[in-house]
Amino acid sequence: MSGLSAVEARLVGAAGAGDELDLRGTEDREIRAAVLRDVLVGPVDPRGLRLRGATVVGRLDLDGLRIPCRVRLKDCVLADGIWLRGGQLPMLQLSGSTVGRLLADDLVVDGSMLLRRVVGTGLVGLAGARVSGRLDLTSVRLDSEGIALLADRVVVGGDLLLDDAEVAGRSPAGALQLGGARVAGRLSARRLRVTNRAGPALAAANLQVTDTLDLSRGSVLHGAGKDGAVRLVGARIGSLSLGGAELANPDGWALAAHYLDVSGTVYLDRVRATGGLRLSGGRIGGQLTLEAAVVDGGADPALAGTRLHVAQAVVLDEAVLSSAGDRPTVDLRSARIAGDLELRRTRIAHPSGTALRLNTAVVDGRAILSEAEIESGALDLRDSTVGTLYDDPARVRGEVEANGLVYRGLPGHPGVTLGQRLAWLGRMPAYAAQPYRQLAAAYQAAGHEDDARKVLVSQQQRLHGGLTGWTSLRHRLFGLFLQYGYQPLRAVALLAAVLLVSIGLFLGLAGGTRTEAGAACPAVDRVGLAIDAAIPLVKTGADDRCKLATGTGAGQGLAAAGWVLTLLGWGSATLVVAGYSGLVRRR
Helix, strand or coil: CCCCCHHHHHHHHHHHHEEEECCCCCCCEEEHHHHHHHHHHHHHCCEEEEEEEEECCCCCEECCCCCCCEEEEEEEEEECEEEEEECCCCEEECCCCEECCCCCCCCCEECCEEECCEEECCCCCCCCCCHHHHHHHCCEECCCCCCCCCCCEECCCEEEEEEEEEEEEEECCEEEEEECCECCCCCCCCCCCCECCCCCCCEECEEEEEEEEEEEHHHHHHHCCCCEEEECCCCCCEEEECCCCEEEECEEEEEECCCCCEECCCCCCCCCCECCEEEECECCCCCCCCCCCCEEEECCCCCEEECCCCCCEEEECCEECCCCCCCCCCCCCCCCEECCCCCCEEEEEEEEEEEEEEECCCEEEEEEEECCCCEEEEEEECEEEEEEEEECCEECCEEEEEECCCECCCCCCCCHHHHHHHHHHHCCCCHHHHHHHHHHHHHCCCCHHHHHHHHHHHHHHHHHCCCCCHHHHEEEHHHHHHHHCCCHHHHHHHHEEEHHHHHHHHHHHHHHEEECCCCCCCCHHHHHHHHHHHHHCCCCHHHHEEEEEEHHHHHHHHHHHHHHHHHHHHHHHHHHHHHHHHHHHHC
């Protein structure tokens, strides 16, 4: 090479010898990009190019080059950027450097790509790149007017590290993009900070991470738009952790992760989210935990888990979840949970709609709602199946939809009274028989026959509110005299009362009866006449010896009373027969 400056000549010598050229603290630090390119394509010691503290003048254009040596440019300034598109090299290290733009689409790195503490003032493009070892972006500082980091379809054979990185972009497509990326190890992004006022902070649809995607320990991701602040739609991950993260989206979902497939556990503990968490249609092989999370879904649900499958428990202990849109605050419609659903000391609120929806969900374990506070909004349990319903009806302040709810054993914790449970069913906006039948069957199976009957009576009382006209009157009388068939002794008591009134009348009006000889009837015959009048099915034979003296006022009174007593007797006797026959059929 001719026309080299002194520092460029030193670079050529160091590259040939495999030594590091450290220009930190020197006045002459400028090296032309063309000279650096010529060095890399020429003969270089197998230990590679090692340059530190240099200022590279001009764009370093290495597009399509197959570079046989390792390249280490540490603490350098490359204001005009580096182009490595379609190139190949054994290893690339730019740690601590400042780069205008790094365009490395479809780059092949046989080893690791180390970009620790890189400061990027333009796009860092790694779309379609293949890194056999580690891709290290720890503590990078990226700020772009559009996309800050574009790594769609990148393939990493080791770990992808973004710990302590700060990324700012202004693109509707996302500031940090990892769509379709594949990471064979873990993707660690602890304490990551990403902001994008025009679109998602992290756009990683169809991302594949064999190990853990870790966005925990205070990561802050602020985005905008309907696609979500953090977009993990269709991602396949070993486990996901957002513990302690702060997510914000003023326009939609804070986390859009529908159709997510996680073989392990999803940790959302202590998440602070403005915008909802969407996990609809996903599959989680371990637990889903949102302990102590605070989520304001705004117009969207705080937690949307429709058709979500969880192989273990869903834990929402001490979470605070709220929303104000048309959909429920916690929406687990058609979800399948193989373990428990835990809502210990969970607070859920919706000002005008449904707070918690488990419509058609299946919970194989316990639904632990006993300490949950449904501060406002309805509880929708329609057509759901729960192993054990462990709740506290007193903590539900809104409506309850329970038609089709199926559970094993007695619902509620041991302190729940029958009255509280019936009041809970009374919060249903419309009458439905199944919830009462389910509750009665639970009490009967537990040996509480009296409580089971009270539940069924309460069912009939609730049914009466929806009846009108003659049907309502008949139903009311049925309840009054037979307690809807569950207390036939009421009919027996009515028949006995009719009989006592009849005996009293016939004994009190002795002048209203006469024997055939015209003498006064003895008391025993008058009692017989009273029995004949009050109980039509019974004949004592007293009328063969004693007749009503209808020529007297007392006789006429007894005749008229007899007609009424006979009607009442027939009605009472019919109720007795109907009540006991119905009781026999039910048993």
